[in-house]
Amino acid sequence: MALDVQHAGARVRHAVEVSGLRKRYGDIVALDDVEFTVGPGELFGFVGSNGAGKTTAMRIMLGVLAADAGEVRFDGKPIDRETRARIGYMPEERGLYPKMTVRDQLVYLARLHGLTTNDAHTATENWIRRLGLADRRDDEIQKLSLGNQQRVQLAAALVHDPALLVLDEPFSGLDPVAVDVMSEVLKEKAAQGVPVVFSSHQLALVEGLCDRVGIIRDGAMVAVGSIDELTADVTTRLRVSVEAAAGWADDIEGARVLGEDRGATLIELARDGDEQAVLRAAMAAGTVTEFSRHRPTLADLFRNVVIEGNAQ
Numbered sequence: 039m040a041l042d043v044q045h046a047g048a049r050v051r052h053a054v055e056v057s058g059l060r061k062r063y064g065d066i067v068a069l070d071d072v073e074f075t076v077g078p079g080e081l082f083g084f085v086g087s088n089g090a091g092k093t094t095a096m097r098i099m100l101g102v103l104a105a106d107a108g109e110v111r112f113d114g115k116p117i118d119r120e121t122r123a124r125i126g127y128m129p130e131e132r133g134l135y136p137k138m139t140v141r142d143q144l145v146y147l148a149r150l151h152g153l154t155t156n157d158a159h160t161a162t163e164n165w166i167r168r169l170g171l172a173d174r175r176d177d178e179i180q181k182l183s184l185g186n187q188q189r190v191q192l193a194a195a196l197v198h199d200p201a202l203l204v205l206d207e208p209f210s211g212l213d214p215v216a217v218d219v220m221s222e223v224l225k226e227k228a229a230q231g232v233p234v235v236f237s238s239h240q241l242a243l244v245e246g247l248c249d250r251v252g253i254i255r256d257g258a259m260v261a262v263g264s265i266d267e268l269t270a271d272v273t274t275r276l277r278v279s280v281e282a283a284a285g286w287a288d289d290i291e292g293a294r295v296l297g298e299d300r301g302a303t304l305i306e307l308a309r310d311g312d313e314q315a316v317l318r319a320a321m322a323a324g325t326v327t328e329f330s331r332h333r334p335t336l337a338d339l340f341r342n343v344v345i346e347g348n349a350q
């Protein structure tokens with residue numbers, strides 16, 4: 039998706055390209071030829087098991103960790119000190135000063151990124167209000183709940199109006215209201231043309247929010263694309279209920295019974311399987327009260343490529 043967005047009078051159009059990233063820690067291969075791009079206005083979800091390499095890739099994108107090979111280009115150029123200052127980053131190990139107040143912390147970080155004192159105060163107040171922290175602005179960070187600390191961490195990533203957002207598990211530990219606020223803010227930044235990359239283990243959330251996803255397994259990117267593109271090859275599942283019938287689906291060619299769920303039979307259809315054959319067998323067995331196709335989800339895809347090890 040390539041957006042060309044008019045925002046606050048300025049045309050915003052940025053992209054980040056990651057190519058051939060390799061990183062080892064001794065014998066551990068943390069990244070093995072990782073490649074993906076995030077275009078202007080795109081929300082990119084980075085998923086993978088614990089230890090798959092997400093944090094390593096994101097830290098390299100920021101330039102805080104050196105890769106053994108490969109490169110990260112922002113707007114076509116390698117990331118240097120100047121570009122780094124334009125990235126909004128939310129690290130996994132949250133890095134706030136515990137004894138600073140919310141407001142002082144945000145103003146300080148905004149100034150560090152080059153905002154004037156006036157602009158730093160204005161941006162701080164905006165994000166404090168937007169992220170529901172108005173009652174907390176004079177509290178020390180260490181006195182906030184974990185979820186509120188995370189809201190401050192998000193404000194810290196946004197306060198300098200970044201041209202690229204890289205967020206390491208921004209949703210972990212948030213209550214449902216904060217999840218909604220975070221989602222809205224990420225969508226809004228993307229709509230302004232900013233590429234947004236975030237990692238998460240909450241697959242349903244990633245699926246609902248992202249234009250494209252990347253699935254990483256043992257340091258290698260095993261799938262990159264939109265959910266529709268990536269799930270096109272995942273086998274179809276059917277859910278069928280037939281009144282007072284058992285074993286009716288056991289011998290249908292191209293169909294495999296996965297199990298029972300609240301009175302329904304769950305069936306996996308081979309790629310060349312015929313769902314009408316399943317329907318005919320069900321109708322021959324009794325009264326069919328339910329027949330539905332389960333659209334493959336990111337969770338199915340994840341199971342397929344990460345747990346079962348099938349490449350996309």
Ligand SMILES: Nc1ncnc2c1ncn2[C@@H]1O[C@H](COP(=O)(O)OP(=O)(O)OP(=O)(O)O)[C@@H](O)[C@H]1O
Pocket residue numbers: 063066067068086087088089090091092093094095130
């Ligand atoms: N500083 C380090 N020294 C040695 N090994 C490391 C270091 N940092 C990461 N690793 C290893 O590199 C691999 C990738 O780790 P990384 O933190 O990037 O994974 P992740 O996908 O972010 O995991 P999680 O979902 O648990 O946050 C893991 O095997 C990890 O143990």
